[in-house]
Amino acid sequence: MDVSVVGSGYVGTTLAACLADAGHDVTAIDIDSAVVSALNDGRAAIHEPGLDALLSKHAGNRLRATTSYESVVDGDVxxxxxxxxxxxxxxxxxxxxSAAAETTGEALAGLGADERHLVVIKSTITPPGVATIREAVHRGAGTAADRIEVATNPEFLREGSAVDDFRTPDKVVFGTDSDWAASRLEALYEPVLAGRDTPIVRADPETAVMIKYANNAFLASKISLVNDLGNVCKTFGIDAYEVMDAIGLDDRISEEFLRSGVGFGGSCFPKDVDALRAAAREQGYEPLLLDAAVAVNDGQPERMLNLLDDHVDVAGERVAVLGLAFKPGTDDIRNSRAIPVIEGLLARNATVVAYDPVATENARERFPDIEYAESAAGALDGAAAALVVTDWDEFAALDEAFDAMVALDATDGVDGPVVIDGRRIVERRDGLAYEGLTW
Structure with a gap:
């Protein structure tokens, strides 16, 4: 199939590369000429494992990028x-x-009298938004509008594993109003799903986008419940991870998303839960459980800082923050728990030195005045305390790097350099005043 993908962020770039790898001819459309140039050179503007390899393989062949919408009218989807x-x-x-949808419609105004086209919303929108975007496409298309169907196909990609998630999805959801549109989407995904028994969920367009919101809201709420239970365990001196390992054996609960810690971030969970809460209130419903999930999540960084306060006054002290991305495997710092942690340290007049394997440059835009180390060991060197915010694998192997930290005077009541672990990635060891957030 000939496919156009309008927008080249995390979702669009992954979609374009993976569809090209599945054998389709793909045109990526973006208003940013720098992004377009990078894609045509086989490079992604984002950090996502496996993505550059696909782009370099297909750029100039099955995949090209442009700022023009001309390819849309000659394509299938x-x-x-x-x-x-x-x-x-x-x-x-x-x-x-909406602006991109209307421009897409304008490009499709030239459809032939016997031609049909499928426009698929993969952006995350609430159910009322489907009609808004459909109207924008049709408004741009003018008299060709009756030959254009607008469907939805929500994405369930996780940053850090987006390529694998696209290739091996748990489910694929098609939101369509006709068998023709569903068949076209099934044909598009056929080379991706061939040989797999992946469930395909067919629904109307509005129900399909609600599935995405409900999916993320459920997972976010599960994380917050686990964190709340972890906080309770901590008050009793009980290891929350031992408790969660046991309850995860229950088929009704499962072992997934039971790692308590400093909370969730990123571009999906916080944004989607907030959007669903706002949409519910517009309909006159108060989503109390979702409100509580957000409140627990927002409180976890402060709990981490309070644990630090229990050990040491960090005013004027060097404090290392290990991890800036919201999760390992990405350079995305949107809603990262490192942001409120750093803000809290600065409010306590600490001297912050931060390290992340890939997210430093993005963090530097948010916090230009703090120090950035070139390694985790460099961040720990001379620090009186360290807060572990992202569970990058390399943080589990620091070992002797902690020896470069400094202990404050015994009059401060500290038995050694302080490590507050928000992700259970660092091992307890002699010589450290180690605190797990929920264990």
Whole structure:
């Protein structure tokens, strides 16, 4: 198939590369000429394992990038993957997506009288937004609107494993109003799903996007419940991980998402839960459980800082922050738990030195005045305390690097350099005043 992908962020770039790898001819469309140039050179503007390899393999062959919408009218399917940022009240801003949808419609105004086209919304939008984007496409298309169907195909990609998630999905959801559109999507995904028994869920477009929101809201709530239980365990001196290992044996609970810690971040869970809360309130419903999930998550970084306060006054002291990305495997710092941790340290007048394997440059834009180390060992060198915020594998193997930390005077009541671990990635060892967040 000939496929156009409008928008080249995390979702759009992954989608374009993976569809090209599945054998489709793909045109990536983006307004940013620098992003377009990078894609045509086989490079991603984001850090995502496996993505550069696909881009370098298919750029100039099955995959090309452009700032023009000319390819749309000659293609079979157009995906809209424009970002939908949050408004201050948590609702989503459809401005950029609506503009791209209308421009896509304008490109499709030249459809032949006997031609049909499928526009697929892959951006994350609430159910009322489907009608808004459909209207924008049809408004741009004019008299060709009756030959354009707008469907939804929500994404369930995890940053850090997006390529693998696309290739081996747990499910694929098609939100369509016709058998024709569903068949076209099934044909598009056939080379991806061939030989697999992946469930395909067919629903109307609005139900399909609600599946995405409910999916993420459930996982976010599970994380917050586990963190809340972990906080309770900590008050009794009980290791929450031992408790969670046991309850995970229950088939009704499962072992997934039971690692308590400093909370969730990223571009999906916080944004999607906030959008669903705002949409529910617009309908007159108060989503109390979702509100509680957000409250618990927002409180975890402060609990981490309070544990630090229990050991030492960090005013004027060098404090290492290990991990800046919201999760390992990505350079994305959006809603990273490192942000409130660093803000809290600065409010305590600490001297912050931070390290992350890949997210330093993104963090530098947010915190230009703190120090950034070139290694975890460099961050620990001379630090009186360290806070572990992201569970990068390399943090589990620091060992002797902690010997370069400094202990404050015994009058401060500290038995050694302080390590507050928010991800259970560092091993307890002699010579450290070690605290796990929920263990």
């Amino acid at each position: 157009t995906f809209l993957t424009i970002g939908t940022p949050s408004n201050p009240d948590g609702s989503i801003d459809l401005g950029g997506l």
